[in-house]
Amino acid sequence: MAKTLTQEFTKGLWEEIAPFRLVLGLCPVLGVTTTMENGIGMGLATTFVLVFSNILVASLRNIIPAKVRIACFIIIIATFVVVTELLMQAFAYPLFLKLGVFIPLIVVNCIVLGRAEAFASKNDIALSVADGLGIGIGFTLSLAALGALRELFGANNLTIWTTPTSIIGVQEVFGANFEPFTFMVQAPGAFVCLGLMLCVMNLMGSK
């Protein structure tokens, strides 16, 4: 049963990649992935919360009484979410403006609570960090992939990061004459994209 650190880390990247394999945490997956940059930002914020809440839950796992464990997990998670929100406002305000309401919603993201309950409360700190990092990076990659796909076809751009002075990324990938499918950056486009990606993932996994 005992797995190595590497195994716990890599399972989050493919085997149990949260939005596609477990189909968890779909609210931010569908909501923020209008651009690749938003996806990356949201993914990193979630990873931060995930890793630190896993550390704290794992280190307190013998102290937290079983009957009130969910309440304790939520206190821990909510604390780190507010920390993320404040830090993001202080150091990445434009990103905060774009992600807006989705940052506080990390509190109720079932991936974070799920990892606390299913993993960190039963394993030691090192394994929990590996698990949190793996799942978090997997989540970031999924969001970035979905965001990239939607931004590419929906807006004809590919933004990795926006600094106050310049944009890192490619503008007008298909040239200026390409007419973007605005459908892709709207809400229904998110469902269609996610569905197609799930389909591809399942095809690859079903051999």
Next chain:
Amino acid sequence: MREMVTMVVVLTILSAFSGGLLSGLRNATASRIEVQQLKFVKGPAIKTILEGVSNDPIADRFAIKDGEVERKFFVGKFDGKANTVVLESFGKGYGGDIGLMVAVNVEDDTIVGVGVTTHSETPGLGATAKDDPGFASQFKGMPIKETFKVTNDGGKVNAISGATITSRAVCSAASDAGTMYQKLKPQLEEKLKEFK
């Protein structure tokens, strides 16, 4: 019984620790967040309402104590004269507080322009107050002494369709700014002299 006590103790300690950490962090980041808001939200709003200004209103700002609270003001220079002051006020909107920047010309007490800054109104309806310059431009040139009301309430401001609460909130914020301006006018004029 013992179990009960443990639960209460653990939850209390966790909550207290979390509260302490967050208030500490809030204090530590407050000034930085304010700078960021100035740069990305209030700054652009001020620049829009003070079109053609010859100085940097964000840099030329000052604070006045109004009773207990410290209020911030931004100075706008036109044709080399520091004759415009920007006040910030808030109104209760549909989804929370709406921040409003009101620029007033101190020479003739008229509004130079207003602009919505922070808000959490419904996109497409209330959020139009910020996105559509047409609504805010109605305030231009109106005397600041007036109490602003939407036409439904017997005033002069045309409400945004589908967003009467938001429009009322903007009007009440503008009226509040007017009251504040009249109350603090002597001090404001005193301060403005420093910028000449």
